[in-house]
Amino acid sequence: MLHITQAESDGVLTVSLSGELDHHAAREAIEQSEDLMALYPCEKLVLNLAGLTFMDSSGLAVVLHLHRTCARSGCDFVVRGTPPQPMRVFEAAGLPQVMIFERGE
Amino acid sequence: MRAVINKMSLKFESRSVNEAFARQAVGAFVAQLDPTMEELGDIKTIVSEAVTNAIVHGYADKTGFITVTVRLLEGRILEIKVKDTGRGIENVEQARQPMFTTGDDTRSGMGFTIMESFTDKLRVRSMPGKGTMVTMIKLLQERSA
Numbered sequence: 578m579l580h581i582t583q584a585e586s587d588g589v590l591t592v593s594l595s596g597e598l599d600h601h602a603a604r605e606a607i608e609q610s611e612d613l614m615a616l617y618p619c620e621k622l623v624l625n626l627a628g629l630t631f632m633d634s635s636g637l638a639v640v641l642h643l644h645r646t647c648a649r650s651g652c653d654f655v656v657r658g659t660p661p662q663p664m665r666v667f668e669a670a671g672l673p674q675v676m677i678f679e680r681g682e
Numbered sequence: 683m684r685a686v687i688n689k690m691s692l693k694f695e696s697r698s699v700n701e702a703f704a705r706q707a708v709g710a711f712v713a714q715l716d717p718t719m720e721e722l723g724d725i726k727t728i729v730s731e732a733v734t735n736a737i738v739h740g741y742a743d744k745t746g747f748i749t750v751t752v753r754l755l756e757g758r759i760l761e762i763k764v765k766d767t768g769r770g771i772e773n774v775e776q777a778r779q780p781m782f783t784t785g786d787d788t789r790s791g792m793g794f795t796i797m798e799s800f801t802d803k804l805r806v807r808s809m810p811g812k813g814t815m816v817t818m819i820k821l822l823q824e825r826s827a
Binding site for chain 2 (some may be wrong): 597600601604607631633635637638639641642661662665669
C-alpha cells in the first residue's frame with residue numbers, strides 16, 4: 578500500500594510517499610502528485626520518500642515524470658530522505674547524476 | 683551441478699496487486715539464508731521487476747498465470763525463475779536496452795537494467811506467442827555465525 582500526503586508553505590509543496598511504491602501504485606502516485614501541483618502552484622516541489630519501505634523501477638518512472646513536469650512549469654524539484662533500498666534503485670539507474678537528492682526527513 | 687538445498691514454487695494470477703505478494707513471499711522464503719538487508723532488498727526488487735514485466739507485457743490484454751520458482755543451491759546461491767505463458771518478446775536484446783519500453787508513462791524502461799544490476803546472472807528465454815522465462819542467479823555473501 579502507498580500513502581500520499583502533502584504540505585504547502587511559502588511556495589514549497591512537499592509531497593510525501595510512504596509504504597510500497599511499485600507498478601500497482603505508480604499510476605495513483607503520478608495522478609495524485611499532478612493534481613496537487615495543479616492545486617498548489619509552487620516554486621519548488623519536494624518529493625519526500627523517507628517513509629518508503631519498498632520501491633522498484635516504477636518509482637523511477639514516477640520521479641522522472643515529476644522531474645519533467647517541474648522542468649516544464651519552471652519549478653525546482655528535489656527528492657528528499659530516500660531510504661537505502663530505493664536509493665540503490667535510483668543509483669543503478671543513474672538518477673543522482675541528473676537530479677537533486679537531499680538527505681533528511 | 684550444485685545440490686539443491688530447498689525449493690519452492692508460487693503460481694498466481696497476473697494482477698498488479700500480486701506484485702507485492704510475490705516479492706514478500708520470496709523474501710520470506712529466502713530469510714532462511716539470513717541475507718543482509720541490502721541483499722533482501724535486491725531480491726525483492728528483482729522479483730518485483732520480473733513479475734511486473736510478466737503482468738504488463740506478457741499478459742498485456744488478458745489475465746494469465748505467473749509461476750515463480752526459487753531454488754536455494756549449495757554455496758548460498760539463489761536461483762529465481764519467473765515464467766509466464768503470455769505473448770512473449772519479439773526482440774529480447776532490444777527489450778533489455780536501458781530506457782526501452784513499450785509500456786505507458788508508469789514504466790521507466792529500466793526494469794531489465796535494475797535486474798541486471800542486482801543479480802550475478804540474468805537469462806531471458808522468450809518465444810512469441812508462447813511466453814517468457816526470466817532466470818536470475820544471485821550469490822549471497824557468507825555470514826559469520
